[in-house]
Amino acid sequence: MLHEEQTLGKVYDGRLMRRLLAYLAPYKMRVVISFVLVLAASALKLVGPILTKIVIDDYIAVGNLSGLSTIAAIYILALVLQFVVSYFQIYIMNMAGQRVLADMRGEIFSHLQKLQSSFFDRNPVGRLVTRVTTDVDALNELFTSGVVTIFGDIFMLLGIMGVLVYLDWKLALVTFAVLPALFVVTMIFKRRIRVVYRKVRTRVAMLNAFIQENIVGMQVVQLFGQEERKFGQYSELNRQHTEANIESILHYSIFYPVVEVLSAVAIGLIVWYGGGQLLLGTLTLGGFVAFIQYSEKFFRPISDLSEKFNILQGAMASSERIFTLLDTEVEIKTPAHIIAPGRDDGSIRFDNVSFAYEGEDWVLKDVDLTVRPGETVAVVGHTGAGKSTLTGLLMRLYDVQKGQVVVGGVDVRDWDLKKLRRQFGMVLQDVHLFSGTIASNIRLGDQTISNEAIAEAARIVNLDKWVATLPRGLDEKVAERGASMSAGQKQLVSFARALVHDPKILILDEATSNVDTHTEILVREALERLLENRTSIVIAHRLSTIQRADRIVVLHKGRVREVGTHQELLAERGIYYRLYQLQYKDQEIETPV
Ligand SMILES: Nc1ncnc2c1ncn2[C@@H]1O[C@H](COP(=O)(O)OP(=O)(O)O)[C@@H](O)[C@H]1O
Ligand SMILES: [Mg+2]
Known part of the structure; x- marks a missing residue:
């Protein structure tokens, strides 16, 4: 498994940094204030x-206690x-930071909403969720870690060095003698911890991906008795994750004590050399004490720097991934020059359409098909024939190659995308319900739809009898995903x-194939009412629906092979006839009307 988390980015990348800083621009004042405060x-x-x-020096040594x-x-x-x-510095900086993050999350989500289906074909959910969260x-x-205070730290280090040199430049040089050693130790640590840090991140990502996949597929795991095998795999990932973390702790547990020792050595040097100076009278007792105090303040920020570098590096890698996502081009969007349809009548035409999801793997080949306003066309064909693809092209989920x-008389690529999609009502085999109530799932946020209209629709589609049995009726909450x-x-x-939503064009994609026999009759009636006075494309599993259609289109391996009514096509004794024998004929026996 390859994870993008594995890429080892730079600690500092000017291009990324500039782009990140641009997000701070709206909060410029805060940043400036925070910087001054640092x-x-x-x-x-x-x-x-x-x-x-x-x-x-000025009071105790001379016995002047009054001041x-x-x-x-x-x-x-x-x-x-x-x-x-x-x-104030921490508060103001963090506030600006949180605003930036909120802006960024908003931007990512809104960009995701614009991206075309083909993008989501290529990018698994887990990865995209990681972008917005991790x-x-x-x-x-x-x-929050105060990487911003790096500037303050560097400023303070320079300040301390300046004061030390000012107090006694010889002693200052002696104190600085440990700096090369500190530098070397820090470099080694930094290089090692970078690798470990990457390991930790990769393993967290792998662990997360595994957990996600297994929670979503928990039923399959349980039904096929895969618990032990999956737990074994999980334990291995868990172990590797722990191992990486322990490794990182090990590095820290060596690094910080070494820094402590070096700092102690520096103080030892001050005591040894400074003590001599003190006796010689070239250094005052106050200066001596101040030296020791300063050198104590000196080492902590230096050892912190390496930690901050790691965070900086992680942030660089993450921002790189976020920006790559944000830079993904929106391929399917409203064109610059919209052509408004003259007759907005719900007519449909496929003109010699060829389409492939990828390269030259043609899923649809030279499809010609006209659906007149108000007509119901049934599309039948084997699994994988391209039926769903056909409907996807109508709503411009993908663009055709040929x-x-x-x-409505206008190429879908010339439509205002939102308006185009508003022409359609789509009923799929797998119904996606959002968390909320039954009513909110029917309304889908359209506030112009009244409660009465919802109740009426529920009645028309035979939902009312079931709804009446619910304690809260249409306001009953649907459990997540309608489980x-x-x-x-x-x-x-x-x-x-x-x-x-009263769409001009209705598309049903195997909408009735999931239905239990009990509901079958209800659904069939509902369907009748739904199809009335509407252009409809019905990809059908049920013979009853197919027979009711004005025309039947037989799609075979991406080509339109037969068009006609049920009787005509049966008489042709072609593909439809065989499909009928295989799939549809027995339905009459199963569910006699
Ligand atoms: N998002 C996709 N990416 C790549 N290939 C796809 C995608 N969706 C469908 N296909 C392929 O296109 C062909 C037609 O699929 P589809 O239109 O769903 O068939 P049907 O609805 O008739 O069963 C199949 O071979 C399928 O594997
Ligand atoms: Mg399909």
Whole structure:
């Protein structure tokens, strides 16, 4: 399994950084304020040791105790200020950060909504969900972990170095002697932890993908007794994940103590060399103490930097993936020059249409078909003949490679996409219900549809008797994905949905194949009412539906092979005749009318 998480990005990529920063533009003021506060906080951190030096040298050493309380007050003031400044800095920066993340999540989702079906054919759900969640979270870390304070840290390090050199440049140089060692240790750690970090991320992604797949397919796992095998696979992934995490902990558990030791060595050097200076009188006691205090402040930010680099790197990799998604071109969209249909009558024409999902694998070949306004056309054919594809092209889920699809006298590619799709009502074999009530699933957010219209539609499609048995009627909640409803009930809900939206053209794709015999009669009646006065394309499983159609089109291996009425086609003794013998004939015996 290849995971995009495996790519090892740069720690810093100017192009990505500029694009990320562009998201901060609307919150520019906040960022500037936060930046100023970061610098102020860092400067305030430098105050303490200086005050210590002043207290020791100018007051204690000379026995002047009267001014001590003033210095103490300044010291406390500096601490309080540092607290206040840091508070506002963190608050303001995080607020801006959260806004940016919300903007980004919004942008990703709205882009996903625009993308064409072929994109979703290629990209599994899990991967796309990761973009909106995990990858955005990686950017979140960028803000919350205080990577932004990197600037403040660097500023403070430079400040400390400046003050140390100012206090005693020789002692400063001695103190800095450990820096090369620290640098080397940090570089080694950084390189190692980068690899481990990637390992952790990849394994988290693999674990997530596995969990998702198995939860969705839990029934299959249970029905086929695959629990143990799947648990074995899971345990292995789980183990690898734990291993990677332990490895990372191991690195940290070595790195931080080493930094501690180096910091202790630096202090040792200060004591050793500075002690001598102190005795010689070239360094004051206050300066000596301040040196030690500063050097303590010096090492922590340095060791933190490597951690921050990791977060930065993770954020870079994530933003790269997010931007790749955002840059995916929307191929199917409303054209610049829309042609409004002159006669918006629900007529359909396929003009010599050839279509392939991929390359030259033609799924439809030279299809010519005209459906007159108000006509009902049944499409029959073996599984994989291209029936569903035909309807997908009508609504422009995909674009044809050859010929044209014409709705209401205008090529679908010249339509306003939203308007085009509003022409259609679609009832599929698998009904997708959203969380909400039965009524909200019929209305689908169209507030112009009244409650009465919904009740009426429910009645027309024979949903009312079942609804009457529910405690809350149409306002009954559907469990997620309608798991608590039978296929037939869901089907009727989708009929009601199509009916209230009153589409010009109705498409039924094997809409009645899932229905239990009990509901069959209800569905058949509902269907009759639904098809009235409407252009309809019916991909049918039920003989009754097919017989009722004005014309039957036989699709075979992507070609239209026969067109006619039930009787005509039977008389032809061709493909339809054989299909009838195989699939449809027995239905009359199963469900006598
Ligand atoms: N999204 C898709 N990507 C690639 N190939 C597809 C896709 N959908 C369907 N096909 C292929 O196109 C052919 C026709 O499929 P379809 O129109 O669904 O047939 P039918 O509805 O008649 O059973 C099949 O060979 C199927 O494998
Ligand atoms: Mg199909």
